[in-house]
Amino acid sequence: MLASKRLGKELTKMHENLAPGITKIKCDDFQEWLMDIRVDDNPLYHGEVYRLKFTFSNGYPIEAPEVVFVRDETHPIPIHPHIYSNGIICLDLLDKSGWSPVNNVESVCVALQSMLASNTKNERPPGDEDFVRTNRQRPRDINFVFHDDKV
Amino acid sequence: MSSASQPIPPPNDRRGSRSSRSSSNAGFPEPMNSSDIAASESSGFVVGGPPGSPSPLALRASTSPHRRKSRGARIPPDFHLLDYVNTPDSNLICLICHCPFDRPVRLACEHYFCRICLDHAWDAQPEGCKTCPTCRHKVDADEEPLPVPKILERMLDELLVRCPNSKLGCPWVEQRSNLENHVMLYCEYALVECPASDCRLPVSQKDCHKGCLHYSVSCDNCHTSLLRKDLEDHQRATCQFRFAPCPHCSAELLRLDLNAHINDVCPKATVQCPGSIVGCKYSAERETVAEHETACPMATMAPFFRDQQARIERNEARFEPLVRKVGILEDGLSNITNMLYPANANDSSFPVTNPLDSNNPDAFPPAPLMPTPDFRLPPASFPPAPHNNDQSHSQPPFDSQIHHLLTLHDSLRDELSRVASALSELEGRTSMMIMNENQRVKEEMLHTNAAINGMRVQLHWLMSATLHQRTSASASSSATRAGGSASASGSGRSSASGTPTTGGATMRGPAVGMPPLRRLSDSIRQDTKL
Ligand SMILES: [Zn+2]
Ligand SMILES: [Zn+2]
Ligand SMILES: [Zn+2]
Ligand SMILES: [Zn+2]
Ligand SMILES: [Zn+2]
Ligand SMILES: [Zn+2]
Ligand SMILES: [Zn+2]
Numbered sequence: 174m175l176a177s178k179r180l181g182k183e184l185t186k187m188h189e190n191l192a193p194g195i196t197k198i199k200c201d202d203f204q205e206w207l208m209d210i211r212v213d214d215n216p217l218y219h220g221e222v223y224r225l226k227f228t229f230s231n232g233y234p235i236e237a238p239e240v241v242f243v244r245d246e247t248h249p250i251p252i253h254p255h256i257y258s259n260g261i262i263c264l265d266l267l268d269k270s271g272w273s274p275v276n277n278v279e280s281v282c283v284a285l286q287s288m289l290a291s292n293t294k295n296e297r298p299p300g301d302e303d304f305v306r307t308n309r310q311r312p313r314d315i316n317f318v319f320h321d322d323k324v
Numbered sequence: 325m326s327s328a329s330q331p332i333p334p335p336n337d338r339r340g341s342r343s344s345r346s347s348s349n350a351g352f353p354e355p356m357n358s359s360d361i362a363a364s365e366s367s368g369f370v371v372g373g374p375p376g377s378p379s380p381l382a383l384r385a386s387t388s389p390h391r392r393k394s395r396g397a398r399i400p401p402d403f404h405l406l407d408y409v410n411t412p413d414s415n416l417i418c419l420i421c422h423c424p425f426d427r428p429v430r431l432a433c434e435h436y437f438c439r440i441c442l443d444h445a446w447d448a449q450p451e452g453c454k455t456c457p458t459c460r461h462k463v464d465a466d467e468e469p470l471p472v473p474k475i476l477e478r479m480l481d482e483l484l485v486r487c488p489n490s491k492l493g494c495p496w497v498e499q500r501s502n503l504e505n506h507v508m509l510y511c512e513y514a515l516v517e518c519p520a521s522d523c524r525l526p527v528s529q530k531d532c533h534k535g536c537l538h539y540s541v542s543c544d545n546c547h548t549s550l551l552r553k554d555l556e557d558h559q560r561a562t563c564q565f566r567f568a569p570c571p572h573c574s575a576e577l578l579r580l581d582l583n584a585h586i587n588d589v590c591p592k593a594t595v596q597c598p599g600s601i602v603g604c605k606y607s608a609e610r611e612t613v614a615e616h617e618t619a620c621p622m623a624t625m626a627p628f629f630r631d632q633q634a635r636i637e638r639n640e641a642r643f644e645p646l647v648r649k650v651g652i653l654e655d656g657l658s659n660i661t662n663m664l665y666p667a668n669a670n671d672s673s674f675p676v677t678n679p680l681d682s683n684n685p686d687a688f689p690p691a692p693l694m695p696t697p698d699f700r701l702p703p704a705s706f707p708p709a710p711h712n713n714d715q716s717h718s719q720p721p722f723d724s725q726i727h728h729l730l731t732l733h734d735s736l737r738d739e740l741s742r743v744a745s746a747l748s749e750l751e752g753r754t755s756m757m758i759m760n761e762n763q764r765v766k767e768e769m770l771h772t773n774a775a776i777n778g779m780r781v782q783l784h785w786l787m788s789a790t791l792h793q794r795t796s797a798s799a800s801s802s803a804t805r806a807g808g809s810a811s812a813s814g815s816g817r818s819s820a821s822g823t824p825t826t827g828g829a830t831m832r833g834p835a836v837g838m839p840p841l842r843r844l845s846d847s848i849r850q851d852t853k854l
Contacts, residue, residue: 274419
């Protein structure tokens with residue numbers, strides 16, 4: 174109830190204005206939203222549109238939403254040392270301990286934009302292939318070790 | 325908040341549950357505390373408020389049309405689910421719930437959150453490391469959040485909100501501070517438990533008096549089966565056969581409104597002249613009647629008659645609570661009577677009711693005619709207020725029983741206050757007397773003290789005289805016989821045969837020895853006697 178109320182409020186606010194490079198794609202229920210982000214000021218990601226999938230629990234915003242990149246014909250997964258090739262993001266903001274209820278969908282998008290914008294390494298995280306092959310856990314259940322603070 | 329416009333809340337008022345809005349309780353009288361009660365008991369007589377007299381609240385309760393019965397607990401409104409009329413200022417928005425604050429608190433880092441939101445956020449954090457959700461500033465585990473400035477609370481209180489039941493039809497829009505009152509006490513659209521004893525389904529407060537509406541009916545027009553409580557909505561909004569033509573003017577309208585249309589509006593329906601209540605027999609289509617009306621004298625008179633009728637009915641309706649009020653006043657009156665004349669509690673004819681009873685002018689017999697000694701308290705120990713006596717003869721009988729009772733009540737009140745003032749006068753006189761007596765005793769004591777002092781001086785003088793005499797005697801005796809056997813026997817002997825002045829003073833001092841001192845004490849005593 175509170176989650177949908179809060180998401181409704183976020184939606185109304187996003188109708189009015191959204192930070193540049195962020196577009197809402199599908200926000201017609203209060204379980205799963207799709208958002209697009211662009212990072213044009215970094216040559217690594219210039220011209221690409223990346224699609225994010227937000228999955229909300231009933232505990233939102235006290236509980237963090239599950240945020241992953243999704244791949245389709247027009248939307249690749251960005252190459253970044255903290256983004257696995259299956260779209261799972263290793264960002265402390267999205268983890269249980271790093272999440273704060275004052276964050277919202279837009280602020281998460283902005284944080285991911287700036288994470289991409291500041292990246293210079295054109296590489297996947299170490300052990301990416303193994304992780305992608307073996308991981309059956311949901312992103313929220315994975316215990317990441319935040320090995321690198323300069324995201 | 326303006327409590328003047330709102331009725332007195334029933335005792336199950338639950339507004340205290342929200343501490344930040346405790347100010348809304350102001351304006352209602354505080355219950356009497358124990359020290360007040362003790363004070364009123366110790367004073368014995370309370371003029372104007374004898375025990376057992378009906379309080380204004382009791383009168384009001386006896387006349388209030390009906391007691392609101394609200395079965396089934398109403399749920400306090402959740403401020404996070406409210407619908408605000410205007411978009412609230414972004415400074416009033418909690419960053420966690422994105423709603424205007426509900427009971428906000430402040431953290432040391434100057435970040436504000438709803439109490440509930442903050443608690444939820446902290447519940448999700450691991451034990452013992454509470455942080456500010458905005459700036460992650462560490463908060464001590466046992467540190468309580470700080471209160472917010474009053475102005476913030478006031479701004480929040482003034483936000484306009486819709487009733488949470490607005491979707492059910494409640495049109496209420498008011499300041500948020502009044503919401504809880506409205507939802508908990510007054511909202512007619514709040515869902516309460518069905519009045520039927522064997523039915524637990526919710527029903528709107530406003531439909532409560534209609535009895536249980538949770539049975540199936542079928543719509544007369546489309547034969548859909550549905551619950552009785554939804555029937556009206558169905559026929560108004562969803563039924564596919566909800567429209568029907570008027571049989572008279574063939575206008576297309578809702579079936580539900582058809583009767584009202586024919587009775588009040590339809591120009592072709594046959595109606596009677598409005599003067600029919602006075603006797604006009606004319607009846608025709610409404611349009612024609614309108615023309616007739618301008619010419620019909622009885623139709624012109626009809627409104628006045630209707631007014632009159634309405635007034636009579638109103639007065640009759642008013643009569644009922646007055647009768648009840650009189651009953652209560654009578655009870656209070658008999659309480660007063662019993663209190664004033666406790667010995668005659670069972671004698672209803674004596675004495676207060678008699679002097680004023682206009683129906684019984686002989687009730688006030690002249691005192692000398694009483695043949696037997698009367699041990700009862702006198703009817704009026706004080707000269708009765710003149711207007712009571714004068715009027716009882718000159719005035720026609722009281723025009724109503726109520727008036728009579730009220731006059732009686734007033735005169736009793738006067739009597740009471742006379743008793744009280746006499747009491748206080750008596751008390752004053754007594755304390756004055758005691759004070760005078762005290763004063764006298766004190767002065768007497770002073771004089772006694774002075775006399776004692778005088779005697780002490782006298783004693784001192786005597787002592788020194790004796791000493792002096794002894795030294796002079798021993799000096800003279802030492803000249804004749806050196807080393808007398810004992811100084812005491814020497815002095816005793818010498819005093820017996822010594823100089824006449826000192827010897828006399830020792831033996832008969834009070835009688836002759838000390839005329840000046842004696843005179844002094846005498847003169848003082850004479851002063852005292854004045
Ligand atoms: Zn909040
Ligand atoms: Zn803070
Ligand atoms: Zn309401
Ligand atoms: Zn029912
Ligand atoms: Zn129908
Ligand atoms: Zn009609
Ligand atoms: Zn007529």
